[in-house]
Amino acid sequence: MSYPVMPIPFKPPRLVGLSEGLLASHYENNYGGALRRLIAIEEKLSSVPLENTPTYDLNGLGRERLIAANSVILHEVYFDCLGGADGIGGPTVDPTGPLADAIARDFGSFENWKTEFTAMGRALGGGLGWVSLVWSSRFERLSNQWSADYTHALAGGIPILALDMYEHAYHMDFSSNADAYVEAFMNNLHWDRPTKRFMDAIGISGESGLTEDNEVSVEELQRMMASGNAPLLLDICLDEDMAKRSDKISNARTLAPQNIEIWIEDLPKDQPMIGYCVYGYQVSGNAVGEMQRRGLNAKRLKGGIAAWHAMGGATEPLAK
């Protein structure tokens, strides 16, 4: 059995306060080592005559495979979480969006979560282990999970964010100063990828509109609006369809698609915006596509205002 290696998703020299040497060593030797070990153990297991192998050997191989597999998974989450605000390297910014909303809901605030997460990390300093932000479908909430080695895991917990407290993750740069390492880790977080992992975990992958997706789901837009992060809403509808309608999403700007060459020039260049039409097909899709070609931060609402209605989203009367 073989497994692909995950490339580092950022440029190590660009991280703030974590050296390229530390990151490269950690990636190549510890993550790579775990992956290589996992593959070797799998090969060993497939070659031993199971019926003649002592139970203690099988138990040993099973335990080592679990350790290597969890090490691979957690290291991939760890490296994937880093990269700063732009994902390539540089200072972090606090997250916004569905994961940020869920953190605030489950911990009271982002600051509460961060205080607990970093305190748990510092408490493992000088020893070894992981602190992971995990999603539990059983409890339907996020938790900070402590683990002293790779065999500790919250059953069913899905790692969203992982902080490696094994000394190999920081000793080269920080010696025994684990507190400074925890701070540097937090200063380099890239929240888009954990948010994508969270969306996958709760089963609405592909509807998040967070990274490569051109669409935003109704649920996502509702969350944005509830959290006070409403994008600029553009109601882009053909005259013939407009005649059949009586309302629009609250605060949306109504725009005629045939006049796009006029109004597109007036749209803000740096503000997220979501365009919608009646059912979310060509009208808003074509307009949003043109907006994206002009460099605007635009997405379309999946299902249009019909889906918005179906979910009971707030509307206001359409001025005619």
Ligand SMILES: [Fe+2]
């Ligand atoms: Fe590690």
